[in-house]
Amino acid sequence: PIGQWLYPADHSASSFPSTQITWLSPPKGHISGGTVLTIYGSGFKRSRVAKVRFATESQFDEVDAEYVSESMIRCVTPPRATPDTAHITVANDGMQFSGWPLVYTKGSGTFLKFIFDNSQPGCLDCLNSAIPLSGGRVYAGLNPSKVVERWVLDNATGPYIGGTLVTITAAGLEWTRAGVAEYDMYIPGTTQRYNGPVGGPGTPHPHNVDPMSSGNGPPVTGTFYPSDSLMCMWQCYFDLDQNAGTGENLTAAGLPAGVDEITESDWVPAAWIDYTKIACESPPHKVPGRTNEEIAPTTCRVRVTNDGEKFHENAYAVWRYEDKRPTVTNIKTNQFSVWPARGPFAGNTEVVVTGTNFLPSKYLKCRFGGVNTADVGGAYEEDDVSHIVGEDGGRVRYISSTEIICVTPIFGPAAAASQ
Helix, strand or coil, rough: HHHHHHCCCCCHHCCCCCCCCEEEECCCCCCCCCEEEEEEEEECCCCCCCCEEEEECCEEEEEEEEEECCEEEECCCCCCCCCEEEEEEEEEECCCCEECCCCCCCCCCCCCEEEEECCCCCCHHHHHHHHHHHEHHHHCCCCCCCCEEEEEEEECCEEEECCCCCEHHHHHHHHHHHHCCCCCECCCCCCCCCCCCCCCCCCECEEEECCCCHCCCCCCCCCCCCCCCCCEEEEEEEEECCCCCCEEEEHHHHHEECCCCEEEEEEEEEEEEEEEEEEEECCCCCCCHHHHHHHHEEEEEEEEEECCCCCCEEEEEEEECCCCCCEEEEEECCCCCCCCCCCCCCCCCCEEEEECCCCCCCCEEEEEECEEEECCCCCCCCCHHHHCCCCCCCEHHHHHHCEEECCCCCCCCCCCCCC
């Protein structure tokens, strides 16, 4: 019976089941839940009723455990009403758990801790750092000045058609954007200084279950939390007619003049890498333009959400849509003689292409076309579409705006009857 397990007469270690838990990853998630949590240990059994318990003084949840092996299980974290640190235990039968609920003393079984946080991406502890207290005081939490993270992009430009894989990295703090001089911030309840986002490790040490223990290495302070609700959104300042004299003048905010519309994309799923790094694919955007003019760029702010809805207004990275026509100035291969580039008819030769205005995107393609036609004149036909390489996500590797690497296709019969 459950009562006998919770309060056994024998308080020795033999009172506990053989299940032991020693490690979990990741160690922290958002209060909206949905984080896939992996728990390591021993004695796990394949069971339909296996449970993982998340216990605090104010909230108690049990979720299904997915068996992976005798030393590994997975579960999905439940939503929480408030930020807290949950006491984690496991039961193969849904009844006899690996440790006493909310008991942290030696001999109470095995348990771990998981941190639930409510921070919006880019601003650690901001929501908890200005909560009014009695007597008119303000709770001076970790971040009362709301200093946001500084986000950098590996690809800061891409075509309007979208398809650019963008990695967002939290690389420091934006003191200037917060309008305050740099000062020391400390994690509440510890002597550990917060001087910028840290992606890990943070996983509880097997001999010290406190996630903030110095034995774990630097504690997790990044604010990208893994779940299906972690997403990106492109908020763009769009000048439809490419006329700085019309629309809004937002230059005071560091944005282009003549903005006709502020567009917002749908939320795009993000791939979680760690607490300071995620990857998203840029969505397509409508193209501005005036007759007989080149297409102008559009400046955007990339936003991130942990719960699929809310984001911090001052946390963003700057991105630009562009659509310049690329030019090719030179090609070469590793093997050449009088020709700078050559390869077999069977294809699969890497060709280094240099030029200008190359943009990273899954739609980036190379065309190996153009043959002499079969008619009497032997005219050159450059639109031989039977020799196009570069399927979605495929045969072109972006190096920089001036260099790409293409892979030659098989050179076969021309597609058009005239050839």
